[in-house]
Amino acid sequence: MSSPLFSFAVLSDLHFMAYKEPERPVDWVPFLREEISHLNAMQPSFIVVNGDLTNGKERDYRLAMTAFAQCSMPVYYTMGNHEYYGCYEEENFTSEKAHHRFLDWTSMPWIYFEKRIGGISMLFLSTEHYAPDSNEAAWLSKRQLDWLEERLSTANGCTSLVFLHHPVNGTVAASENTCRESTPILEIFERYPNVILFSGHTHCRMDREDQIVRRKDAVFVGGGCLYEDFPQSRWVDVYPDHIILRIYCHLEHKWLDTFKTSLPIRR
DSSP: OOOOSEEEEEEOOOOBOEETTTTEEOTTHHHHHHHHHHHHHHOOSEEEEESOSBOSSHHHHHHHHHHHTTOSSOEEEEOOGGGGGGGGTSTTOOHHHHHHHHHHHHOOSSSSEEEEETTEEEEEOOOOSOOGGGTTOBOOOHHHHHHHHHHHHTTTTOOEEEEOSSOOTTSSTTOSSOBTTHHHHHHHHHHSOOEEEEOOSSOOOSSSGGGEEEETTEEEEOOOBSSSSSBEEEEEEEOSSEEEEEEEETTTTEEOGGGOEEEEOOO
């Protein structure tokens, strides 16, 4: 097989956290640092951190950005529900404050944005508010949904890769009541097919059959967690007419080749 046009890694649910007094990392942070260093040595073209990078505090972002500063390639971030957890410690905390903190530390252009890489549209979405009374499900405004539809409409039937921390309801493993706007998202995907959506949030291990789900002309790819019992990341090799999805086990530093999947793409 020829070399891919480009390759990238998808992570989620790192949950960089520091205790407040004295300020020190929680137990799993050293492992995260080591595995980010290991991924950097594998030399993907870029890395996607698909939500729950931190627990929302300034000190958590300090830890996270120090860890990713060692990376020699771009890193793209989305917001998950934990990016809003400043509300549990800070008075008068707002969603807007969470947005600005995320943007200040990650230098992303906005909480949702597009990158075109190798001729492929990559759309990064974020939950816009924290909803603890609804299973911490994603909340996307009409403005963001309209933006998503507008960007997909310009793809002219070519495959778009979409990243959202929360799974669309009823797709990948443990995706019950995980996204409030699941119905309009699915309706958009029906109008503009050839979408592959990557999610996280559930902490389910990636090496299970229900973590890649096809629905009509859309594919839903579930994510895992980088520090719990099954620390895994997704690796994506992009070729001219297909992509290869692989799973990397960070506990044993090996590929789980049984779960290698090929998906066609249109460019």
